[in-house]
Amino acid sequence: MIQYQNLILNNNQFINICNQTLNCNSFLFESEDNLFLENFSYCFAKYLFCVNNKKPCNNCLYCQKVERLVLADLIVYPKTNKNILVEDVKDFIDNANLMPIESDKKVFIFNNFSTASIQVQNKLLKILEEPPKNTYIILNVNNINKVLPTILSRCKRLRLNKLNNKELISNLEWKSLDENSKSIILNIADGNLEKAENYSSNPDFLQISKEVVDTLSNLKDSKQLLKYSTKFNKSKKSFEYALEIFECIFRDVLLVRVGKESLLKNSFLLPQIKLYANALTADASYKLIKKINEIKKQLEFNCNYVLLVDNFLLYYLEVKFLCNKK
Ligand SMILES: [Zn+2]
Incomplete structure (x- = not known):
């Protein structure tokens, strides 16, 4: 379930990034606030899948499935561990090359991406450089120092502002x-x-x-x-x-x-x-x-x-x- 949607949907940074999805497929969101970060990216996925004019509408089948995180074309890592492992990246590479199942696009979210080792990050470079058509990749990072510069340069970066009181x-x-x-x-x-x-x-x-x-x-x-x-x-x-x-x-x-x-x-x-x-x-x-x-x-x-x-x-x-x- 997505938490704090009203907060996120009214957030200026959220509105801005949604307007930049036409020419970009790889995103990196950065914040020490994991709760905000994860829910921000789930709302963003909802925006990407939504089929109505006012996105996200929260009504269409896609919005509802993303809400419950049960849409087959939305894949969230890490799958089993708290950290991103080599298995996750292998699964991602296999999956990214398959056609979407329920919609016309695929969205991959990596939570806790700062936990991926350098070897694991290196395996992603190629696909981030040229993501398959209609594929979106979102990396959630709470410690930017642990991410390779070559990953950073391949993504649209957004540092989330702190919330105000x-x-x-x-x-x-x-x-x-x-x-x-x-x-x-x-x-x-x-x-x-x-x-x-x-x-x-x-x-x-x-x-x-x-x-x-x-x-x-x-x-x-x-x-x-x-x-x-x-x-x-x-x-x-x-x-x-x-x-x-x-x-x-x-x-x-x-x-x-x-x-x-x-x-x-x-x-x-x-x-x-x-x-x-x-x-x-x-x-x-x-x-x-x-x-x-x-x-x-x-x-x-x-x-x-x-x-x-x-x-x-x-x-x-x-x-x-x-x-x-x-
Ligand atoms: Zn919708």
């Missing part, structure tokens, strides 16, 4: 979230639909965001450490959420400290951010952001997250203490 607010289900939680989510998601959906539907995330605010307001010395560390060390995931939220707030503190508060994405949180800014200098917030990024790396290497929680909170106290001494 207005778009996220009107398209997500927010359940009964208060404005404060919404603000934190929008701030951290930073225009990323996948993140915003993930956070807004996750009760743990919302709880953690309250704990972070509580910690910044009330953690004063190392005797309280145990009380606060238990809030974040329930699971690795909850600590990861906490780090995202801490980082987001320290970035805002930094902006306030260097007199750039007009750049704050969430003016709603300003009074709170100003309070934290009183306790932390610009240099301190910078150090804390750096520390958070170090810890994120350590988490990737599976370091003991319970120890890292203590380590982070102690560092925070130390940095804050040094600010107060000055």
Whole structure:
């Protein structure tokens, strides 16, 4: 099923790219937001197959079949794995040379294309150079650095813009979230639909965001450490959420400290951010952001997250203490 269609069909970039399908068959869409990226390309496929004047009409047989991803002439990779494998590309090459079955064209979508190895990418070059008639190829990429320049030069490239808060607010289900939680989510998601959906539907995330605010307001010395560390060390995931939220707030503190508060994405949180800014200098917030990024790396290497929680909170106290001494 295609999600967030209204959002995509009204998107200027979507309308623009649809107008460029006459002279181009190979497309590369780029974004860190996988959810938006995939649904964007499914809507694009719908546009390509639709037989009515106002495309996509959402009514014709083709629109309906694309909607359910059951049209035989729309083939989505990877088929079995999360990554694009050599089997996928072999299947694609075999398939691309066959006639369409249900319509007059074929559309191939490669999700997660950045996971394809260099050998696998090389196998695609020839067919991207001269795609068979009425064949469209769409590569979805979340890390452009992993794609060969020779692939890039053969495709019409489109870097999807981040969504704005207005778009996220009107398209997500927010359940009964208060404005404060919404603000934190929008701030951290930073225009990323996948993140915003993930956070807004996750009760743990919302709880953690309250704990972070509580910690910044009330953690004063190392005797309280145990009380606060238990809030974040329930699971690795909850600590990861906490780090995202801490980082987001320290970035805002930094902006306030260097007199750039007009750049704050969430003016709603300003009074709170100003309070934290009183306790932390610009240099301190910078150090804390750096520390958070170090810890994120350590988490990737599976370091003991319970120890890292203590380590982070102690560092925070130390940095804050040094600010107060000055
Ligand atoms: Zn249609």
